[in-house]
Structures are given as C-alpha cells and as structure tokens.
Amino acid sequence: MSSRKPAYITTPIYYVNDRPHIGHAYTTTLCDVWARAMRLDGREVFFLTGTDEHGAKVEKSAKERGVTPQALADENSAEFRQVLALFGLTNDDFIRTTEARHESQVKLFVERLMKSGDIYLGEFEGWYDEGQEEYVTDTRAKELEYKSPISGRPLVRAKEHNYYFKLSAYQGKLEAFFAANPQFVRPSGRFNEVLGRMRDGLQDVPVTRTNFSWGIAMPGAPEHVIYVWIDALFNYATALGLGDSSSALAKERAKFWPPEYHVIGKEILWFHAVIWPAMLMALDLPMPKCVYAHSFWISNGQKMSKSLGNFIDLPTIQSYFDTYGLDAWRWYMTTQGPIGTQDADFSPKHFHEIYTANLVNTFANCASRTSSMMEKYFAGVMPAADTASMPISAVAGAPTWSVFANAAVAKTLKHYADFELAEAGDCALSIVRAVDAIINETQPFKLAKDPSKIDEVARILAACAEGVRVAAVLLSPIMPNKCAEVLAAYGCSIDGVGSITDAAHWGGLKAGTRVCKCAPFMRVDAPVIV
Numbered sequence: 001m002s003s004r005k006p007a008y009i010t011t012p013i014y015y016v017n018d019r020p021h022i023g024h025a026y027t028t029t030l031c032d033v034w035a036r037a038m039r040l041d042g043r044e045v046f047f048l049t050g051t052d053e054h055g056a057k058v059e060k061s062a063k064e065r066g067v068t069p070q071a072l073a074d075e076n077s078a079e080f081r082q083v084l085a086l087f088g089l090t091n092d093d094f095i096r097t098t099e100a101r102h103e104s105q106v107k108l109f110v111e112r113l114m115k116s117g118d119i120y121l122g123e124f125e126g127w128y129d130e131g132q133e134e135y136v137t138d139t140r141a142k143e144l145e146y147k148s149p150i151s152g153r154p155l156v157r158a159k160e161h162n163y164y165f166k167l168s169a170y171q172g173k174l175e176a177f178f179a180a181n182p183q184f185v186r187p188s189g190r191f192n193e194v195l196g197r198m199r200d201g202l203q204d205v206p207v208t209r210t211n212f213s214w215g216i217a218m219p220g221a222p223e224h225v226i227y228v229w230i231d232a233l234f235n236y237a238t239a240l241g242l243g244d245s246s247s248a249l250a251k252e253r254a255k256f257w258p259p260e261y262h263v264i265g266k267e268i269l270w271f272h273a274v275i276w277p278a279m280l281m282a283l284d285l286p287m288p289k290c291v292y293a294h295s296f297w298i299s300n301g302q303k304m305s306k307s308l309g310n311f312i313d314l315p316t317i318q319s320y321f322d323t324y325g326l327d328a329w330r331w332y333m334t335t336q337g338p339i340g341t342q343d344a345d346f347s348p349k350h351f352h353e354i355y356t357a358n359l360v361n362t363f364a365n366c367a368s369r370t371s372s373m374m375e376k377y378f379a380g381v382m383p384a385a386d387t388a389s390m391p392i393s394a395v396a397g398a399p400t401w402s403v404f405a406n407a408a409v410a411k412t413l414k415h416y417a418d419f420e421l422a423e424a425g426d427c428a429l430s431i432v433r434a435v436d437a438i439i440n441e442t443q444p445f446k447l448a449k450d451p452s453k454i455d456e457v458a459r460i461l462a463a464c465a466e467g468v469r470v471a472a473v474l475l476s477p478i479m480p481n482k483c484a485e486v487l488a489a490y491g492c493s494i495d496g497v498g499s500i501t502d503a504a505h506w507g508g509l510k511a512g513t514r515v516c517k518c519a520p521f522m523r524v525d526a527p528v529i530v
C-alpha cells in the first residue's frame with residue numbers, strides 16, 4: 001500500500017421518501033469511478049453513500065401508507081442498496097441515519113456544540129398557518145392578507161423556542177477560508193454563487209423542530225427533534241466514528257478524514273459549502289478538500305418531476321442495461337453527464353450515438369481488429385517487437401509510442417484524481433484513436449500479404465495490442481467489466497497492481513502472451529424507446 005494519504009469520497013445520503021432514479025445513480029456512479037481510479041492507483045479509499053431517513057416528509061409518507069416511519073425507511077433504504085449492486089458500485093459502507101451508531105454520535109456532536117455555545121436556545125416569532133403547520137415569512141403573510149391560502153383561516157402570530165446554530169459567528173472565518181481555498185467549491189461558477197449569497201450576511205439557523213417527532217431527540221430537551229439537515233450532514237463524520245474519537249470505529253477509520261470530495265447536486269450546495277464547514281469549524285475538525293456540485297440530468301429537454309412523471313427511473317435504466325450493458329451506461333453517465341454548470345439532457349438518441357461512436361466504432365473496433373489480425377497472422381501470440389521507439393505515425397515529428405502513451409497515462413491519472421472524469425475517459429480513448437489511426441495509415445492487413453513485410457506487421461500489431469491494453473487499464477474505473485474482458489483476452493488483468501502508472505506503463509504486454517479475439521461492444525440497431 002502506498003504511503004499517500006487515504007482517500008475519502010462521499011455522495012449525499014438519499015431521502016427514503018423517494019424512489020431511486022438517474023439522479024441518485026449518477027452521483028453515486030461518479031464517486032464510484034473516482035474511488036476505483038484511486039484504488040487502481042494504489043491508494044486506500046473509503047467511499048461512502050447511504051440514506052437520509054428522518055424528518056417530517058418521511059413521517060407523512062409513512063402515515064399515508066399506514067406504516068411506521070421506520071418500516072418505510074427500511075423498505076426504501078433496501079431499494080437504494082439494491083441499486084448499488086445493480087450498478088456495480090463499490091462503496092465501502094452504507095450509512096443510515098436511523099442506525100444507533102449514527103444517532104448516538106449526532107447527540108455527542110450536538111452536546112459539544114451546546115457546550116461551546118455554538119448551539120443555543122432561542123425564540124422565534126412569526127405568522128403561522130395552523131392548518132398547514134408551517135410558518136410563512138412576513139412578506140408572504142402580507143401578500144396572503146394574513147389568511148391561509150389553503151383553509152382561508154386567519155394566520156396567527158405564534159412563538160416557538162428552537163435551538164439555533166450560531167452560523168452568523170462564522171461569516172469572517174468562512175470568508176477567510178474561501179479566499180485561501182479557491183478550489184473548495186467546484187465548478188468555479190458554483191463557488192461564485194455561494195460567495196454572492198455570503199454577501200447578504202449569514203443568519204443563525206434553527207437546528208431543531210417541535211412540530212414532528214420522527215428524528216433524533218435533542219439531548220436534554222426531548223420535545224425537540226434535531227432538524228433533518230443537521231442530522232444528515234453529520235453522516236460524513238459519524239461513518240468514520242468521529243463523534244467518539246475513542247471508539248473502535250474511529251480507531252479504524254478516522255485516518256480517512258477529511259474528505260477529498262463531497263460530491264453533491266447543485267440544489268444542496270449551501271448546506272455543504274456554508275453550513276457544514278461552519279459546523280466543522282465549531283467542532284475543530286479539518287475542512288473537506290472540495291465540495292463538488294454537479295448540475296442536473298433533465299429528460300428530453302424537461303426538468304424531471306413527479307407531476308410530469310418523466311423520471312428516468314429504475315425500469316427505464318434497466319432497459320438500457322438490457323440493450324447496451326451496464327458499462328455503456330456508466331460510460332454515458334461519466335462522459336456526457338452534467339458534471340459542469342450546465343444541465344445535461346438525457347435522450348435515447350444521444351445515448352445511442354455516443355455508444356456507437358465511442359464504444360462500438362472506437363474502443364471495441366480497435367480491440368477486435370487488433371486481436372483478429374493477431375490471431376490471423378501470429379496464431380494469437382504477441383510477437384517480439386521493439387515498439388517503444390516506434391513513432392505513432394509517419395507524420396514528421398510524431399512522438400514514439402512509449403512517449404505518447406506514457407504521457408496519456410499521466411494525464412488520464414491526473415484527470416481522475418482532479419475529478420475531471422469525462423476528460424479522463426477522453427484521454428484514455430485518445431490512445432485507442434492512435435491505434436485506429438496507425439491501422440488505417442499502415443494497413444497491416446495489406447502488408448501481411450507480402451511475406452517479406454512480416455516483421456513490420458509484427459511491430460505494428462504489437463504496438464496496437466499494447467495500445468489497446470493500456471487504454472483498457474485506463475478505462476477500467478469507468479467500464480470495469482468490459483475492460484476486464486478485454487484485458488483477459490489480451491492475457492492480462494489489473495488485479496493487484498500497485499499503481500496506474502506501473503500497470504499502464506508502455507511495454508507491459510510481453511512477447512509470447514496469448515491474445516484472443518474479443519468484441520466488447522456489439523452494434524445495436526436502434527435507440528431504446530421506453
């Protein structure tokens with residue numbers, strides 16, 4: 001194991017009152033690709049996901065269904081876990097906020113914050129809609145002419161005691177931290193949004209509720225329930241046992257803190273970029289390195305919503321698995337998803353085009369052409385040939401294969417580490433494109449007709465086979481199954497490798513290795529219609 005710092009990556013924990021859909025699968029898949037890449041590079045990784053199970057919404061849904069909130073949480077959390085298996089996701093733990101290990105540590109954290117004065121009992125007064133059991137802001141109350149928009153009954157002036165977190169006290173500290181860490185929130189456009197909102201000034205936030213009971217009881221004041229968001233954010237620390245540093249869990253896992261990436265969707269950025277860091281400051285815990293907020297998948301140009309019924313849900317995703325396979329789905333998620341500040345449109349036609357262009361016509365075509373020619377001209381055995389000093393093309397100034405490929409390896413690894421996952425995929429594919437280009441340029445299938453050219457054919461095919469192998473190593477984090485299949489056909493595997501740089505170093509495919517025919521992605525006639 002390398003001496004580098006262990007790596008920690010997290011997804012949001014998902015609400016159990018929702019069914020899993022493309023959005024949840026997307027964030028978790030991105031984290032999985034990163035986790036696999038870092039493991040392949042010899043780093044010790046902890047990849048966490050889970051479910052967020054408390055709160056008024058879960059309590060309400062359970063009531064409507066006539067079951068207990070815990071039963072609803074158990075059922076839906078199990079569904080989220082099934083998704084992980086279905087998508088080949090390699091999380092190291094799955095945390096549930098109703099687990100005793102989480103609840104007990106949240107209480108410890110909250111007690112610490114009360115002791116330090118960061119959480120205090122305050123009073124809130126406002127306009128209250130009794131029918132809806134909710135407060136409305138002063139402006140909204142005025143607009144409503146002080147009547148409930150639902151029942152028409154007058155709004156009442158109500159007072160409530162709540163516990164508050166002293167967020168306002170962290171304005172200056174957060175500003176200084178943000179200034180010193182320009183990569184703390186990515187992409188940068190999202191960071192600017194946070195900085196803009198910070199200028200309005202931070203207000204203390206309520207951390208308890210009294211109008212429902214499905215949650216963690218406030219220590220010393222059980223009529224108060226800890227607000228679901230505060231409860232949920234702590235999951236990142238409780239999973240490592242940080243609430244009780246003397247625990248066996250902390251002894252084993254505390255080394256993973258702080259997280260390298262909290263990967264989230266754009267709608268929950270404020271909680272992760274402002275409230276959570278302030279809580280960590282109050283607890284004296286080191287800051288996460290980066291909060292990465294991606295944008296949203298939309299469906300055929302429209303926002304996905306319950307009312308439109310256009311969620312890309314599990315049955316729909318299953319139909320893509322059936323037609324194109326899991327790895328094709330992962331490729332599409334990783335390279336075409338809303339990782340930047342723009343939403344991405346999921347369309348069957350676009351999926352089909354990307355599958356055909358990148359996977360069938362590029363990756364599979366090269367792996368298959370190379371292995372078939374190897375079979376035909378060299379009885380499926382890798383010939384001895386010096387490819388390292390051979391230029392990748394006849395064009396003047398073209399780099400040698402070893403220079404070109406080793407540079408692509410270093411670049412791909414950097415992209416993975418920096419969470420530039422689409423760029424990592426593209427960079428790995430650039431090696432396949434170079435293989436394709438040399439086949440088209442030199443036409444080994446024509447040269448092979450002339451027995452005097454057999455050494456030249458051997459050199460070309462040896463370079464092609466090594467190129468395919470290196471690309472398959474680099475693409476493994478995104479397409480683990482298909483790459484393992486290609487690597488096995490090329491007589492190798494990534495099991496037990498010490499680093500990507502070693503595994504993908506030019507020259508790894510030794511003369512004499514058996515190379516078998518393979519065709520990892522088959523042509524599909526028409527897009528999936530669901």
Ligand code: MSP
Pocket residue numbers: 011012013014015016018022023024026027052232233234235263264265266267268295296297298304
């Ligand atoms: N429980 C909170 C998070 C607490 S984290 C301490 C929550 N849960 S959620 O079930 O609503 O999941 C939200 C997350 O799902 C988003 O942040 C994002 O990761 C993912 N997605 C949900 N819809 C999405 C899209 N349409 N597109 C991409 N991802 C989105 O919020």
